[in-house]
Amino acid sequence: MDKNQLKHLIEVASGRAPADLCITNCNILDVFNKEVFQGEVYIADGMFAGFGGPFFPEAYKTVDANGAYMAPGFIDSHLHIESSHLSPAEYSRLVIPCGTTTVVADPHEIVNVCGVDGLDYMLKASEGLPLSVFLQFPSCVPATPFENAGAKLTATDIASRIDNPRVLGLGELMDFVGVCNADDAVLEKIMVAKNAKKVIDGHYLGLLHGLDAYSCAGIANDHECATAEDLRARIRRGMYVLLRQGTVCHDLLNLLEGVDSKNAERCLMCTDDCQAKTMLEIGHIDNNIRMAIAAGVDPIVAISMATINAATCFGLSDRGAIAPGRRADFVLLSSLDKDMKVLDVYTAGSHVASSKKYLVQTQHVSPENVSGKMNIKDYEAKRFALKLKSENVRTMKILPGSVVTAMSQAKVQLDENGIWHRNGDDIVKISVVERHHGTGNIGIGLLEGFGLKGGAVATSVAHDSHNVIVAGDSDKDMEVAVGELVRLGGGMVVVKDGKVLESVQHEIAGLMTDLPGEVVAQKLASIQKTAREKLGIHDDIDPFMTLCFMSLPVIPEIKITDMGLFDLAKFGFVPVELDI
C-alpha cells in the first residue's frame, strides 16, 4: 500500500469517496474478539475500508450475502505445490474455490532439481494469481549428502533471494541433526534468515530432548508433529505447530488431542502434500477446518488457525482478518459447522470463485529454464543388471500406507554369472538413475511387497533429489521406462514387454505439468489403474507415491539413492548382499 492508496482508503473509510464494493447482510467473523457480528463490509482498492455506519453512504457495487458467514481467506501455512503435479496457476485454480487465498509454499522439489532457477520460476509462475503465493527458500538442497541433486545451495544462494518480499524466509529446516550439531554451513543459512528478520520453518523429527537445541535457532514453527506430546513440547518452546492434513499425511486429529482453548492461538493449518484429486473431491484447508470443527473445536478458533494465527506467525500483517486496512481476501461460508461449504471467494476484493467454480482465466507461464531437466547418461538395459556375490540379501520391504520401509531379508535366485533373476517371490529390482548432471550413476536394490510381475514403472518424482526411480523385473522394460521419461521431459510411465502402456508428462522440471487439475487427477488415476491391472501392483499400494518415497534416505529403515542402498540406522551405505 503506497501513500495514495492509503489516502484513498481513508477517504472511503471517512465517507468522502465511494467504496468499490459493499457486502451486506452477512455474519462477519471477528477473529480477534472471536465472535460473529452482523453487518456490512466496505472494500476499496482491494482492501477492507470498514464496517459502515453513518460514514459509508455509497459503494459502486453492492452484494447481498444473504446471511452467509464472512471469514478471512484461508492460509495454508506449509505446502509443496510440486506435490500436486500442478503448475502454480492450476494450483490456484483448484484451491481458490476451497477458500484458500494465501499459501506459504516451499519449492523444495523444484529447487532440488533446478536450483535457484526453480525458485525464480515459481516466483514468476505464481505472480499475479488470485492465490497469493509466498515462498520459503528451501534450506536443504541437497536434502542429504547421500544422493546427487540438481543443485547444492549455500547461504550465499539464500542471501541472493532472501530480500524478495514474496520470500518469507527459510524453508523447512529438515537438517535438524545439522542444527543440533551446530554445523557451520547450516548456521550460516540460519543467520541469513535471522539477519533479514525472516521466518525459519521447522521440520523436527528427532528425540524431544534435542528440541531445545533445535529451537535455540529461532525456528518459528513445525509441521512434523505427530502426537499431542510433540505438539505441546514445540508450543512450549515458542514454535507454532501446523495441524497437517493433506493427501499424504493425516496428523490433524492426533494433534488436536493436545490443543485446548489456551494454546490454540499457537496452531496453524497446512496440507503439506496435496494431490489434485484430494482438492477436487475432499477440499483443501477448508477440509482441515471442517475436520477440526467435527472434532469439537470452536469454529471461530478453527478458522483463526487458518487465518490470523498464520498471518501472525509469518508476519503477514496485511491479511488474516476482516479489518480496515487489510487485504480484502475473504470467503462466504454456508455455515460454521462440520458441513461448512465455501460459497464464494474474493481475493483483493475481486470475486474469484463461486459455488466451487473458478471465475478467473488461467494464465500459462513458459517453463523456460525449468523445462525437461532429464540429463541421463547410459541407461541401457545391461546397466540395470544386478550382480550379487551372495544369494542372501537385504530387501526394502514396503509397509502399505507408510513412507517408512522395513529392512527385510531374503534368499534370491542368481544365475551362473551371479546375476539376479526374478523367481516366484514378491521381490523386484528398484533403481535410482541420476538425472541432473549426467553422471551415469545408477543405484540398484531389491524391493519387496510391491506386487509387480513383468514390466516396469518409473517416475521422475522421487524425493528429495528427484532422480528417476524405476522398479521392475525386466532390464529392458526398465530401460524403456527411463527412455520414455527422457522423451517426455519427466513424468510417470508404465511399461510391459518393451512397450509403454501409459505415461503422464511432467514437463515442468519433471515434477509438474501445466494441464488442468481435473485432467491431472484423471490421468493419475488412470495410470495407477493400469499399473495395478497390467503389472499386478498391489491394490493397497499407490504405485507412484510409494516409489517416490523409496529414495528418501532420511526416512527409516532402508532406502535407495543414485549412490546406493542406504541404511538409516547405520547412517551409511550397505551392500545388497547380507553376508559380505
Add this chain to the structure above:
Amino acid sequence: MDKNQLKHLIEVASGRAPADLCITNCNILDVFNKEVFQGEVYIADGMFAGFGGPFFPEAYKTVDANGAYMAPGFIDSHLHIESSHLSPAEYSRLVIPCGTTTVVADPHEIVNVCGVDGLDYMLKASEGLPLSVFLQFPSCVPATPFENAGAKLTATDIASRIDNPRVLGLGELMDFVGVCNADDAVLEKIMVAKNAKKVIDGHYLGLLHGLDAYSCAGIANDHECATAEDLRARIRRGMYVLLRQGTVCHDLLNLLEGVDSKNAERCLMCTDDCQAKTMLEIGHIDNNIRMAIAAGVDPIVAISMATINAATCFGLSDRGAIAPGRRADFVLLSSLDKDMKVLDVYTAGSHVASSKKYLVQTQHVSPENVSGKMNIKDYEAKRFALKLKSENVRTMKILPGSVVTAMSQAKVQLDENGIWHRNGDDIVKISVVERHHGTGNIGIGLLEGFGLKGGAVATSVAHDSHNVIVAGDSDKDMEVAVGELVRLGGGMVVVKDGKVLESVQHEIAGLMTDLPGEVVAQKLASIQKTAREKLGIHDDIDPFMTLCFMSLPVIPEIKITDMGLFDLAKFGFVPVELDI
C-alpha cells in the same frame, strides 16, 4: 545473536558445553500453552538454552529458586520516561525491582523540547542498562499548531532514525484528526514507518465511527481506551489494546470488563505516566498484573499480557517467554495471586534485583545537548500584567483529579488602567512563557479553583510543548519564579514575597533530573507540601501536575498556550474578555 553466539548456545543446549547458570526447583510459566511446569532452566550468554533433561549436565552456577514461580520479565508497552522526572538510568533502577525488564518508551516530551537531539539523548542514556529501553519516534512534534514547541519534525526527521534497531516505530499517533482527514504530512510519517516495517502506536480519542479510517493506516495498538466498548471496537479492527494503570491514568479495571479468555491475547499492559513515588510505593507493571489477578483474570493470562503479547505486538521475537533462544529476562515470583511479589529479577541472565534492591551500579550520562534549554526573552514582572477591556471574563476552572478544565465565567476587578488585580475570589493568573526560541511569547489567562493566595508556582514541564507555565497573583513573584527556572535550567519552583521558597531542578531538558528516584520522590512531595501550606493551593489538587496539563490545547474545554487562550469547542483562540 550472531553466529558464534548461536553456535555456543546450541552447544550448551546439546550438553556439549556448560551453561553459565541453572535455575533449579522452580515453577516455570509457559506463556504459550498457558500452564506452569516444574523444572530447571539453563542459561548461556544471556539467553535461555533449554529446560534440561539428559543433555544438561553442567552449569558454572546453580541457583535454587525454592519453588518460586519463574515468569518472563515484564514489558511496559507504552510509557514516557520523562513523566517520572527520572533519567533513563534512574528509571531502570526503580522499575527493574518491580520486574519490568523491557519498556517501549515514547520520548514525546523531550523531543518536543529538543527535537531529534532529545531522541538521541534518550537512546544514548538508555544504552546498556539492565532495563531494555526501546523507543518510538514521536509522531506529533509539535503536538498542535497552537503552540510553539522546541522542534517541528517531519517525515524526513523520522526517516533519519527509523532504521535504528532500538526505534520500534512511530509513537502515539495522537493526530487522529489528521489521519482521518488523510493529511499529507501525517500520511508521509505513517508511510515512513510502514515502509520500514515498523510498528505504529495509536492514540485515538474520537468517535467510534472514525475508528475505521484511523485503523486503515495500520495502527497497531491503542492506549487511550476508557471503556469495554472502546476496547472491543479496537480489538475488532486488529489493534492491540493497552490496559493502562499509572500515576495519572487508571483505566485497567474499566477495560477488563471487555476482556475475556477469547480476546485476552490482544491485550497488553502499560503505565503511560508513572511517578517515582508510585513505583516505589505501589509498583510498576507488577501492579497492573496484581490488579488484573485481583479482578479475576487468570494469572498466566495477566502475565502473558505483560510478556508474550507485548513481544508479539512489537515484533520483539527475542523475548517475552521462557524458551530456548530468547533473552534470559525473567522474574522469580512469590505466588501467582493478587499478593504476588517480585523476589528476583534477571536481565540477559544477570541478577539485577533482589527483594526490591537494585544490584547494578547506576551509570550517569551527561545531558550535553539536552541540558538546560531555557531560552526565554523578556519575562520581567510588567510582562505578566493582564490588561483587559472588560471585567466580564472567561476562566479556566480546575476540575480536581482531572486533566479537563471547565470554561467558566466571572466578574473581576480592574484598576483605572484596565489592569487585573486579585480580589477576594479564587482566581489567579496563569501564563505560558515560550522557552525554546526566545520569541518572548507569553500567553496569559485566568485560572479558577487553584487556591493560591500570594505568590507564584511555575514549572518547565507543561504538556506537550513544555514551555514554562506559571500561576500566581503577583507579577513580581511570577518573574522571580520564571527567573529561578532559567537559573536551574528547568524544574519546579514555589515563590512568595519575591523569594524562592523551594525549588526542584530538572536539568535534563527542563523535564528530568539525574538524582536518585527516592530523592526525586521526596523532593516532589516536599515542594507540593510547600505549595499547599505556604501558598494555600487546595489539598485536593496536585499543584504541578495540575499546571502541566493546563497547556494541552487538545483537551477540553479551555487551555492556555504561549500563543493565548484556546477554546477546544471553537478550535481556536479566544480573548480573556467575554464581551469583546
